[in-house]
Amino acid sequence: MGKKYAGVDIGGTTVKIGILDEDGTVIDKWEIETRTADGGVNIIPDIADSLKNKASELGLVLGSDIVAAGMGIPGPVRPDGHVDVCVNLGWTDLNPQEILSGYLDGLPVKGGNDVNVAALGEMWAGGGKGYDPVVMIAIGTGVGAGVILNGEIFTGFAGGAGEIGHIHVNDDETEICGCGGRGCVEQYASSTGIGRLARRALAADDRPSTLRDYKDIAAKEVFDEAKKGDEIAIEVANRACRYLAVAMQSVAMTIDPETFIIGGGVSKAGQYLIDMVRGYYDELTPISVKKADIVLAKLGNDAGIYGASRLCMQI
Amino acid sequence: MGKKYAGVDIGGTTVKIGILDEDGTVIDKWEIETRTADGGVNIIPDIADSLKNKASELGLVLGSDIVAAGMGIPGPVRPDGHVDVCVNLGWTDLNPQEILSGYLDGLPVKGGNDVNVAALGEMWAGGGKGYDPVVMIAIGTGVGAGVILNGEIFTGFAGGAGEIGHIHVNDDETEICGCGGRGCVEQYASSTGIGRLARRALAADDRPSTLRDYKDIAAKEVFDEAKKGDEIAIEVANRACRYLAVAMQSVAMTIDPETFIIGGGVSKAGQYLIDMVRGYYDELTPISVKKADIVLAKLGNDAGIYGASRLCMQI
Numbered sequence: 001m002g003k004k005y006a007g008v009d010i011g012g013t014t015v016k017i018g019i020l021d022e023d024g025t026v027i028d029k030w031e032i033e034t035r036t037a038d039g040g041v042n043i044i045p046d047i048a049d050s051l052k053n054k055a056s057e058l059g060l061v062l063g064s065d066i067v068a069a070g071m072g073i074p075g076p077v078r079p080d081g082h083v084d085v086c087v088n089l090g091w092t093d094l095n096p097q098e099i100l101s102g103y104l105d106g107l108p109v110k111g112g113n114d115v116n117v118a119a120l121g122e123m124w125a126g127g128g129k130g131y132d133p134v135v136m137i138a139i140g141t142g143v144g145a146g147v148i149l150n151g152e153i154f155t156g157f158a159g160g161a162g163e164i165g166h167i168h169v170n171d172d173e174t175e176i177c178g179c180g181g182r183g184c185v186e187q188y189a190s191s192t193g194i195g196r197l198a199r200r201a202l203a204a205d206d207r208p209s210t211l212r213d214y215k216d217i218a219a220k221e222v223f224d225e226a227k228k229g230d231e232i233a234i235e236v237a238n239r240a241c242r243y244l245a246v247a248m249q250s251v252a253m254t255i256d257p258e259t260f261i262i263g264g265g266v267s268k269a270g271q272y273l274i275d276m277v278r279g280y281y282d283e284l285t286p287i288s289v290k291k292a293d294i295v296l297a298k299l300g301n302d303a304g305i306y307g308a309s310r311l312c313m314q315i
Numbered sequence: 316m317g318k319k320y321a322g323v324d325i326g327g328t329t330v331k332i333g334i335l336d337e338d339g340t341v342i343d344k345w346e347i348e349t350r351t352a353d354g355g356v357n358i359i360p361d362i363a364d365s366l367k368n369k370a371s372e373l374g375l376v377l378g379s380d381i382v383a384a385g386m387g388i389p390g391p392v393r394p395d396g397h398v399d400v401c402v403n404l405g406w407t408d409l410n411p412q413e414i415l416s417g418y419l420d421g422l423p424v425k426g427g428n429d430v431n432v433a434a435l436g437e438m439w440a441g442g443g444k445g446y447d448p449v450v451m452i453a454i455g456t457g458v459g460a461g462v463i464l465n466g467e468i469f470t471g472f473a474g475g476a477g478e479i480g481h482i483h484v485n486d487d488e489t490e491i492c493g494c495g496g497r498g499c500v501e502q503y504a505s506s507t508g509i510g511r512l513a514r515r516a517l518a519a520d521d522r523p524s525t526l527r528d529y530k531d532i533a534a535k536e537v538f539d540e541a542k543k544g545d546e547i548a549i550e551v552a553n554r555a556c557r558y559l560a561v562a563m564q565s566v567a568m569t570i571d572p573e574t575f576i577i578g579g580g581v582s583k584a585g586q587y588l589i590d591m592v593r594g595y596y597d598e599l600t601p602i603s604v605k606k607a608d609i610v611l612a613k614l615g616n617d618a619g620i621y622g623a624s625r626l627c628m629q630i
Contacts (some may be wrong), residue, residue: 076604133472147569149464156571157448158605163568166602168561170486180601246483250565253478254462256471286495287481289391290473 004060005312006051006069007121008100009114009304010034012088015047018305019054019066022313024125028058029305040090048103068108070312071096072117072304076159081111110312114304116153116162118297119146121307122261126299131259135251136297137164137244138264139219142178143186143193149255152314165190167247185247191219191266194240198222201236209233223269237269237276245280252285252292263297270296319375320627321366321384322436323415324429324619325349327403330362333620334369334381337628339440343373344620355405363418383423383630385623386411387432391474396426425627429619431468431477433612434461436622437576441614446574450566451612452479452559454534454581457493458501458508464570467629480505482562500562504555506534506581513537513551522547538584552584552591560595567600567607578612585611 002021009016011034018029032050035042051069055062073096075086081097097111112120119128119136128134134148143165147154155161165186166179173183175196187193195218198211209232210225211217222240225233248260262274278294285291299306317336324331326349333344347365350357366384370377388411390401396412412426427435434443434451443449449463458480462469470476480501481494488498502508510533513526524547525540526532537555540548563575577589593609600606614621 149469154464154570157573157607158571158603160567160571160603160605161569163571163602165568167565167568168599171561181599246486247565250482250562251569252475253482254476254566254569255469256473256475256478258472284483284496287478288473288475290475292472 001065004066005309006066007305007307007309007312008047008069009072009117009308010043010047010089011074011114012036015043015050016301016305017047017050017054018302018309019058019060020306020309024306024310026302026305028054029302030054034089036088036090038090039092040086043089043091044096044099045103048100051104062104063107066107068110068312068315069100069104070117070308070310071100071109071111072114072308073111074114077111077113078159079155081109083111108312108315110315112153112308112311113146113155113159115144116146116155117307117311118263118299118303119148119162119261119307120153120310121299121303121305122263122297123148123151124310125306126303127261127263127295127297128259131293133255133257134259134261135162135164135255135257136261136263137248138297139190139244139262139266140264141191143190143244144264147255153311164247164251167250169243169246185243188243189240189247189266194219194222194236194266197239198233198236201232205232207232219266219269223266223272227272237273241273241276242280245277245284248277248281248292248294249284252288256288257292259293259295261295261297263303267296316380319381320624321381322620322622322624322627323362323384324387324432324623325358325362325404326389326429327351330358330365331616331620332362332365332369333617333624334373334375335621335624339621339625341617341620343369344617345369349404351403351405353405354407355401358404358406359411359414360418363415366419377419378422381422383425383627384415384419385432385625385627386415386424386426387429387619387623388426389429392426392428393474394470396424398426423627423630425630427468427623427626428461428470428474430459431461431470432622432626433578433614433618434463434477434576434622435468435625436614436618436620437578437612438463438466439625440621441618442576442578442610442612443574446608448570448572449574449576450477450479450570450572451576451578452563453579454505454559454577455579456506458505458559459579462570468626479562479566482565484558484561500558503558504562504581509534509537509551509555509581512554513548516547516551520547524548534581534584538587542587552588556588556591557595560592560599563592563596563607563609564599567603571603572607574608574610576610576612578618582611
């Protein structure tokens with residue numbers, strides 16, 4: 001029987017866990033609640049218990065059949081696995097990979113930032129399979145990214161690699177981004193950013209628009225109405241996609257990836273979004289000998305368990 | 316006696332050659348003419364002859380004392396050393412590393428793009444010593460860059476990594492860049508780009524300026540007059556440095572380098588330039604946990620021979 005790996009994707013509400021083999025086949029996957037109370041002190045013991053129970057149920061032995069575990073953590077993770085602060089889990093100043101390893105009798109455990117881990121998963125078994133270098137951009141309430149170079153997560157000097165959501169793309173912005181800057185691509189291409197662009201456009205314009213029927217507008221409403229032909233929605237979608245393409249152009253001029261993978265909630269806009277980004281990206285990269293592919297993420301919510309199991313194969 | 320390495324830096328006018336030992340001590344260095352006539356067919360044989368003569372003069376044996384050679388080439392180089400076109404040398408479709416190796420009885424030879432090789436040199440023995448990742452930006456008539464990750468040159472999927480001069484930084488540009496794009500940082504922060512900004516500023520403004528006394532204006536004149544207090548020159552220098560900082564911000568959000576090294580002719584503006592870039596860079600990177608250092612290149616015209624000798628140590 002081949003070696004098995006546990007992939008653990010810790011979110012603020014649920015922890016997704018999978019047991020995978022070396023070639024990426026999912027043997028089993030399940031979810032448990034993330035108990036964030038009391039500084040998140042139960043999260044790691046809960047994961048350990050759940051893994052032990054599942055291993056026993058499957059007739060697998062932790063340490064001999066399941067040889068390592070990987071974890072995706074929703075916040076910054078130092079190269080040695082240390083987490084200074086993880087707001088969503090209530091964690092402060094701990095090393096979850098050491099703690100989990102302790103609960104699992106010294107099983108090798110490796111932790112990484114969840115977006116980086118998801119990028120690794122997509123590169124290994126999803127939309128970026130066979131590509132290298134790969135940059136996965138996860139577009140949801142924010143814009144995050146994972147950079148995969150030579151098959152491994154690249155975090156840069158102080159973990160700041162992949163902060164693509166904060167690439168500066170507009171000198172004229174007056175509102176301040178969550179990071180403290182002004183004109184970050186996240187202010188235009190995240191779900192909330194697209195909503196903000198839409199509200200600005202509606203306020204500045206008297207044309208009728210089906211977007212005016214919504215009380216709350218975010219990316220979904222804009223792309224839905226754009227696909228139906230609403231003029232203002234089409235303009236807003238184009239504006240968001242152009243800003244995203246500008247940020248991607250900078251990434252390409254820096255590391256020349258083979259492929260960009262677009263994931264996260266906003267990527268549900270699908271090929272319509274990809275085609276729009278593609279047009280602006282091509283226009284902005286006349287210098288590129290070989291233009292990067294731009295593809296949709298494929299693994300959805302499972303990217304984390306794939307990436308986490310891949311991560312611990314690289315210990 | 317420790318191993319020796321030959322570092323060859325091929326320019327359009329001269330070839331700089333050095334023999335270095337493993338810790339970066341230069342045993343000897345010299346220059347020969349670059350004979351670009353007849354499709355540059357003499358360049359590699361000239362280098363081979365010169366290396367053989369020098370080795371014999373120094374009592375060193377090629378193959379046992381000098382164990383490898385590296386080359387910096389002023390154009391794109393494929394990972395296997397192949398050069399499709401090198402305009403400055405007259406080369407078309409050849410593999411100079413294989414040819415030089417052939418002339419040197421099979422000595423291992425490795426070629427790379429000259430800016431990448433200079434970046435490796437600065438990282439190994441110059442302004443970036445001890446830092447990793449490092450990005451060296453060479454600012455002359457153009458803006459080029461070399462990206463060093465994990466101690467080695469990173470070229471990306473199709474050799475496009477480090478094309479930082481073509482990062483898009485201005486949506487309002489009307490003139491076309493050499494690459495075919497509009498609004499590339501090279502249009503503002505290269506020596507000629509800074510001259511262009513100055514001419515635009517002088518044309519748009521009636522204030523007296525010592526810049527008006529020059530027939531030709533490029534980076535040197537702008538920085539010289541800015542340092543003497545000329546208002547328009549100061550504004551132009553600031554505008555150029557801010558655009559450069561915007562491009563560097565994108566690089567930082569992508570790969571989070573420990574250090575940026577600024578080299579090339581424009582870097583002769585020295586600490587004045589660095590301080591100005593630093594100010595804008597800091598303003599643009601509130602998110603960075605650890606802001607990258609920004610330092611001047613130290614090796615000047617010798618960066619290529621250092622980098623080339625380092626490159627062939629990594630074969």
